[in-house]
Amino acid sequence: MIISGFVSLIYHEIAAFFAFIKALLIVIPASLLVYYFTRSKKDNILGSREAFLLVSLSWIFASLAGALPFVFSGAIPAYTDAFFETMSGFTTTGASILTDIESLPRGMLFWRSMTHWLGGMGIVVLTVALIPLLGVGGTKLLKAEAPGPIVDKITPKITETAKILWSIYVAFTVIEATLLIIGGMDLFDALTHTFGTLATGGFSTRNASVGAFNSGFIQIVITVFMIMAGMNFNLYYKIISGNFKDFFRDTEMKVYLSIFGIATILIAVNLLKTYNGFGESLRFAGFQAASILTTTGFSTADFAVWPAFSRNVLFFLMFVGGCAGSTGGGMKVIRLTTMFKVGINEMKHLIYPRGVFLMRINGIAVRKDIVYPIAGFIFFYVGLLLAVTLIVATGGYDILTSFSTSLATLGNIGPGFGKIGPSLNYAFYPAYIKWILSAAMMLGRLEIYTVLVLFTPHFWRR
């Protein structure tokens, strides 16, 4: 907020500046009070249960606080809307209630994009990286916030891991922003769009999203960085430490890039008549496929008016999502890959009932019981998808709108189909649906279990 306040000052947005000051005057004393009353008197070690509660509450309070500047500045007058927008930001969903993005003060737009950047790599991970104090029990916190079923401890020390991840993230930020400036963006647009890209968020500062920048170079840079942001960040650490073998045999990455490649070609061929030549349609197809697959949600074209087949391919991609350990959302490629291998394994069993078959991931045989949490996750994901669809439908919305709203929020994607297409927004939903969708975004970002366990009687039992 302090940084965004400075941005307001640079652009002489006095009202916005004071909105940040007001918000800080509430947030800082409140944080100190929380710290004072919850600091540990004994040498308590953080348990699994505390980690789940702590992470969930962090995300709720971050959004509650992050919404304040929007309300105070009048940029988003209703608190429900401001909370929705902030939760959408932190969870890197990118679903917006704004009907005219460009009318907002620049300081507010910067803050809006910054919520993406903070949430992308993880609010709690950032805290662990910055405050070594939390090192004890940090692994549990990371697990509760981490995207994906497997948390690789790339270094023995959790604080070290958190620092490395954030360093890679910051380095990518500098590189992408520089490239976007070379492509013709000013610093403000370059930074905000870099935040939206690397976090796979999708908030833009323009009503026409990335489509407002009429530059093939910018489109390609953002496409490449979206794809990079959707990959497991541990892989970059492996490259840095010279471990190319592990990088090139990563099953998830291969599947992820294959899905991206096939989807892009399918859409590009289908768009031949829409754009001028294969090169242009490939560029538009690649951008949109990357945007939906990585759950970013940027757009360079209104894909709602693309031919039906292209729309169906994008709909398909909405079910996939990024890789584990990326900033992307969705079900994650590794889960789908594992389930696919389980299914193939079962078929082998049907053919040879007494055979013993190994499941290999990254070239290494894995224990079959890794499937339990993944199967449970996928069931809850699909269950929540349908449950949220039903709740949205209570407002009287058609199936396509309800279902894709549910998919776009739970998967942290942002735009969808029906009334929430790429050129549209979530403003029209009644308040109760906005709160439910905020919950869906958080459930999606924290990968369901972390939030859902809080609602089991077991959690609260002594």
Place this chain on the structure above:
Amino acid sequence: MIISGFVSLIYHEIAAFFAFIKALLIVIPASLLVYYFTRSKKDNILGSREAFLLVSLSWIFASLAGALPFVFSGAIPAYTDAFFETMSGFTTTGASILTDIESLPRGMLFWRSMTHWLGGMGIVVLTVALIPLLGVGGTKLLKAEAPGPIVDKITPKITETAKILWSIYVAFTVIEATLLIIGGMDLFDALTHTFGTLATGGFSTRNASVGAFNSGFIQIVITVFMIMAGMNFNLYYKIISGNFKDFFRDTEMKVYLSIFGIATILIAVNLLKTYNGFGESLRFAGFQAASILTTTGFSTADFAVWPAFSRNVLFFLMFVGGCAGSTGGGMKVIRLTTMFKVGINEMKHLIYPRGVFLMRINGIAVRKDIVYPIAGFIFFYVGLLLAVTLIVATGGYDILTSFSTSLATLGNIGPGFGKIGPSLNYAFYPAYIKWILSAAMMLGRLEIYTVLVLFTPHFWRR
């Protein structure tokens, strides 16, 4: 075909009668040839692989042969359409390419409904029941055709089991048909609609489906029998043998009836303004909820014009399906229940990482590894759902139409949303999509694995 030929004679439909004769003149010699060339010279025991191949081929050949009378009589001139209609019949999908059902000869309509009845309890099961010769290896055949992940051997002898199941089925047929006649139907309508109900098929002899019979009594009878047909038939055997304890503690049945009850009430409340009073809306809601949940596909109203919330509830039900061991399709309640319990189990593990938790189904602790085939199934189901959606979309159809076509065929439901609503049909699809949808119906009916294993290299390895 012989029975349907007689029906043609009764109604003096000479052309239809000779169409059946012609078809029989092809089918009978062809069957004898197949029998002659494939009868076992040695005392070979039927293996798992042979069972999968035999069952899959049985369904393909049954549909190839069953389509002949439609073509020969001119009722359905194109063979692709006739095959689609017959596969839709045997798989109890009820998706139709007919634009004017009532214009067909009665003999043809009877044959059309009869394919439902034969496919409902299983073509192969029927063969096992009638031809004791197949007793050896019959269990494997039953497993390959059975709906649901668990095959209860209710008697030690497989021929006995098949006979009991078919006897219950025949008894229900007599009871329902009698009740429908009491409700005002003639014998022809009563029998054809009974076939459609008990097989959870959905073919009607009227363009307006069951809505053509303006009788609350008929609606309620069909609702009750649809729900009964969607339950595990082993439960009826348990009741007959006085085992009420097992009946009343059946987890799947409880979940199934709860889903039905809740969906009915939600829709009924939403329909209060559409119909006269709660009683009438409850009747319409109950009928349609039962029809979609059990994957029958009958309709008493055009639910495409119902309020959006009701449509969304029906959309939700399309993902569920009947119980294991029923004639219903879909993912099956037991699979979803098991996955739910796995998910809950995982949450307990997150809270107590070293705890040991039992999963109970029907009051009995089950081994955790029953989840592998179920998880694999659900993954393939959703994967095929999206794959078929994409193939349908190549024809240029919108997401709602493509997706619900895929869901309605793979789940053996019949009607869906978009261009395939309850008052519409599948006639407009190009031939290649009709063949793909025929394959989807068969994959759904044989629960994916039985057909899919044939496409693995392992299957064909010596």
